[in-house]
Amino acid sequence: MTDYTLHCFLQSGNAYKAALMLQLAGADWKPQFVDFINGAHRSPEFRAINDMGEVPVLVDHTQGDLTLTQSGLILWHLADAFPQFAATNPVEHREVLRWILFDNHKMTGSLSIFRFLKVFMNKGDSPEAQFMKGRMVAALKTLNRRLDGRDWVAAPHCTIADISLAGYLYWPDQSEIDLADYQHIAKWLDRIAALPNYARPEDIMPASAEV
Template sequence: MKLYHFPLSGHAHRAALFLSLAGVDHEIVPVDLAAGAHKQPEFLALNAFGEVPVLDDNGIIIADSLAILVYVARKVGPSHWLPVDPVAEAEVQRWLAVAAGKIAYGACAARLVTVFAAPFRPEEVIERAHATLAVIERVLADRRWIAGTTQPTIADVALYSYIERAPEGNVDLSGYPRVLAWLRQIEQLPGFIPFARTPAGLEA
């Protein structure tokens, strides 16, 4: 497998993280976003939206980080990463939706402001990030992993990157002890790889 990747992208990190956690052999193919490599015809042929990550599995192209998590989880076969029990799988899918929505337009967007000068209103996206984190903090009161499973799932992987680096977007995590414990728990998993850090926001 080849993973087209940019190190400061949380979307790319979640895909690379899961490939590593799942023990899947893969090659990282850097995409120079600053140079506009993602807008060149050869990359647009892989993903017409011009976004990383993209997975190339021997000619099967999967574009979108969450789609990559689902694809790889199914590819490695039945496992705790994507349960086949309908209730558990629905709970995983619920949190994938949170990653694609509330995290993307909260913690992710706040980080985009400070790291990439994205034109979001900081106070709005930071408030949205805290609202989402408050819910996650409550949910983690009676479960170890976000989907309520006994082992981690791709839902944990999907949420990790942008929550862990939320301080780069001026989102303070100190008021969320359960979230912090959950982050540290993920970091102890075999195959864990960290997300690149930048001196931005509260990390400056």
């Protein structure tokens, strides 16, 4: 048995945050496909695992099959097991938490909805989608300013805050993001991609049950 099982599917940026963390840490883990597109997350069987009916779900077999949901909490838990991605002092601790909250509320909270409406619902030009795109652009500008003159978001080293914020940004075309407009973000994404064990979403998360 592996140390971790991650319930996920390829198109989920939130699942990629957890998968990327496991991958970068060199963890012993395996993906478990969730057929989200066809509603498997709403099934009684899946809700028995996660009553929120969402992906990702991490099962930590090293702690008696401890089951965790929500990408931010999963990253926080994994940082205890892999402290090279954790904060090293109270100041960094606060900054890591601050930027994970920013990601969940501002970055992922807008980008993921715009991407879903555009790519999966073919409603990218709708007023709702354009509203979320505006919020996404504002969040990207904030992150780009933050990375001006620094390599990482919350500390002198890569932390779970970086991994969280990067989760949806490796599909820029799907979200109408031109990284040439955000040069500090582009260089930061390259730094993450240069870390040992890095892998893109399609290389570590299943697109179907057969993968």
